[in-house]
Amino acid sequence: MADYDLAIIGGGLNGTSIARDAAGRSLRVLLLEQGDLAAGASSAASPLIEADPRMPGGLRALWRAAAERDVWMRTAPHLVRPVRCVMPLGDGAGPSWLRRLGLIIHDRLAHGRLPAAGVIELTHDPFGQVLKQPSGLAFAYGVGLADVARLTIHCAVDAAERGADIWTGARCVRADRSDIWRLAVVNRGQRQIVSSQALANATGGWIASVAETVLRLPSPKVSLRRSSQIVVRRLFDHDGAYVFRTDEGRSVHAVPFERDFTLIGTVEEDFAGDPAMVSVASREIAYLLDVANRNFRVPLQPTDTLHALAGVHVAEVGDEYGRDGFVGLQRGSGEAPLLTMFGGDATTARRRAEAGMAALAPFFPMPKPWTADARLPGGNIPAGDIGGFAGAARRRWPFLGEATLHRMVEAYGTRIENLLDGVRVPDDLGPMFGEDLSAKEVRYLIGQQWARFTDDVIWRRSRLGLTMAARDQDRLEQFMKTRAHVSGDRAARGDG
Structure with a gap:
């Protein structure tokens, strides 16, 4: 008998979503991630969780995306929040009649969960005050806003709580296939052999190289794209978002980021090379700054770029891979099944995982789909009222600053009670x-969310790297090193 029913290579949103779904159906699940969860494209993904009328696939695809956006907002109200988004009308916005039709459909699909869609006059709206051209018409509609890295990690937490083993720092170096899979894994420096009835390749930008070098199978025919975003100081005071259509037909968003900053993106270019070495090119920074300077009153210089995010993802290839991504199952006579999953955006990740489980259904007895109605960890906020919950937390822990509590409520939801268990006074x-970051929180992240290194804490479990001084990062690194051998020994044994 194999050690696991399903082994998954890849700890991005696709991998953790299928781990969560499979574990919730009582499969024995192992997820292998060579680095940190969400360390690839998931940490640099667009924050917009939306049903865009411009997306390919027509009304059916639009309906699916709207349904998935609603699932995220209902099951993870601390991680995905509704915001008003404005798109000024201009030469790049497309035919106005088509956009109006899209807004009508958008409103019908939102079911009242998002700000109402419509056409606004910027002259009389707060959204227009920060624009270089604060007049004219704009489309206004509702979207969800999320940090996809946090979504990824919460999916992994849910998977683990349902019985999955999550191994980070564990690289699968060889997979031998017979009626089961035998995997050679270097788990934090120690070589192990594990077996599984089925295997899923959900390695994102590494999908082809893993197929060729680890699985020793023909690689999927894919092309890779680099997505780039930049962080600048906050350009507007409200909590809404902007989308600008450029003359080249691109969409560039500007959204609130960690309260004091603005995230501007996304620009995409073809990519070749190792996805682990991806970085934002200077021409991409210049392009995004140019879009911002053409639209916002506040001028930006290259030196105003405080941080840059880049990730590599599988690009759409004709009509074969679209927003829903690709899910395919391959099995020869007498061979264990191989599930391949890549592409798609964050909005439809849960649906991709569900499709993956449907493909595996002939091999495992399993109950019906369940993730559309199950809250992610911390998402059981009464009536989804994140503001009311934050107010209650503020009264309970009044010595924590408002900004700190706001960040923690958005990051952990009701799990803030677990994190702050036993905290009565600041010294606790x-x-x-x-x-903004306490040893209490760092211990929680090490013990409950697989944080091992400083970057895991300040760039994926949070974005505190934007504000934390270098000396505090050095102190954090030393603190985490004193605890690394404990969590490392446990992981190497396969206990965590």
Whole structure:
């Protein structure tokens, strides 16, 4: 008998979503991630969770995306919040009649969960005050806003709580296939052999190289794209978002980011090479700054770029791979099944995982789909009222600053109660790393969310790297090193 029913290579949103779905159907699941969860494209993905009328696939695809957006907002209200988005009308916005039709459909599909769609006059709207041309018409509609890295990690947490083993720092170096899969894994420096009835390749930008070098199978015919975004100081005071259509037909968003900043993106270019070495090119930074300077009153210089995010994802190839991505199952006579999953955006990741489980259904007895109605960890906020919950947390822990509590509620939801269990006075938090991160929270992230290194904490479990001083990052690194051998030994044994 194999050690697991399903082994998954890849700890991005696709991989953790299928791990969550499979574990919730009582399959024995192992997820292998060579680095950190969400360390690839998921940490640099667009934050917009939306049903875009311009997306390919017509009304049916639009309906699917709207349904998935609603699932995220209902099951993870702390991670996906509704915001008003404005798109000024201009030469790049497309035919106005088509956009109006899209807005009508958008409103019908939103079921009242998002700000109403319509046409606004920027002269009389707060959205127009920060624009270089604060007049004219704009389309206004509702979208969800999320940090996809946090979504990824919460899917992994849910999978683990339902019985999945999540191994980070564990690289699958060889997979031998017979009636089962035998995997050679270097798990934090120690070589292990594990077996599984089925295998899923959900390695994103590494999908082809893993197929060729680890599985020793023909690689999927894909092309890779680099997505780039930049972070600048906050350009507007409201909590809404902007989408600008450029003359080249691109869409560039500007959204609130960690309260004090603005995230501008996305620009995409073809990519070749190792996805682990991806970085934002200077021409991409210049392009995004140019779009911002053409639209916002506040001028930006290259030196105003505080941080840049880049990730590699599988591009659409004709009509074969679209927003829903690709899910395919391959099995020869007497051979264990191989599930391949790649592409798609964050909005439809849950649906991709569900499709993957449907493909595996002939091989495993399993109950019906369940993730559309199950809250992610921390998402059981009464009536989804994140503001009311934050107010209650503020009264319970009044010594925590408002900004800190706001960040923690959005990051953990009701799990903030687990994190702050036993905290009665500030000293219970332990040493502080800067003004916003306590040793108490770092221990929680190490023990409950697989954080191993400083970057895991300040760039994926949070974005505190934007504000944390270098000396505090050094102190955090030393603190985490003192605990690394404990969590490392446990992981190497396969306990975590």
